[in-house]
Amino acid sequence: MNEEKDKSAEEDVSLMLAAKAGEMDAFSSIVKKHQNALMNFFRRCGVYSDVEDIAQETFLKLYRVRSTYEAKAKFTTFLYLLARQVLIDYIRKQERRANVLEKYSEDAPQFESPNEHKGEEDDVLAALDTLTPALRETIVLVVMQGMSYQEAADILGVPLGTIKSRVSVGLERLKAYLSKEK
Numbered sequence: 001m002n003e004e005k006d007k008s009a010e011e012d013v014s015l016m017l018a019a020k021a022g023e024m025d026a027f028s029s030i031v032k033k034h035q036n037a038l039m040n041f042f043r044r045c046g047v048y049s050d051v052e053d054i055a056q057e058t059f060l061k062l063y064r065v066r067s068t069y070e071a072k073a074k075f076t077t078f079l080y081l082l083a084r085q086v087l088i089d090y091i092r093k094q095e096r097r098a099n100v101l102e103k104y105s106e107d108a109p110q111f112e113s114p115n116e117h118k119g120e121e122d123d124v125l126a127a128l129d130t131l132t133p134a135l136r137e138t139i140v141l142v143v144m145q146g147m148s149y150q151e152a153a154d155i156l157g158v159p160l161g162t163i164k165s166r167v168s169v170g171l172e173r174l175k176a177y178l179s180k181e182k
Helices: 002-020 024-044 051-068 075-107 119-129 133-144 149-156 160-181
Strands: none
Touching (some): 002 024, 002 051, 075 149, 119 133
């Protein structure tokens, strides 16, 4: 299993270096290889309706910075750093949009939106919604995306001990929430 991960990580670096050199087929391979995992990351971070758009924005950002890429860390660490920046920008934009809508919504008719997720996935997403953004990001990266504690620490810019603590606290809170649901 670790050999496969190492081989995949090496392949990512060589594809990105090829993309840096101008090989568009290599960049296309990167997109195909990582788009589903990236969309899952965004869904698990609470984005449901605009997942494809922000994944595309992440790859556009990756394309724009490809000429400055250096293989100092794992490629996925680099990619998820970009994805996190795009997610933060998306959340800020949504907050601004919500503030504008709130100002003008008093005169608009109100409708209830149907639940978009069903079954067990709905339970997990609802449980994730109870976590603070810091705990949620950490749980998504480590538990749901399968990253190492060190990779998550590099992506989030916090010490390794903080990641371990967040995972522990986050899992306990998820467990408590999910045990209440049953």
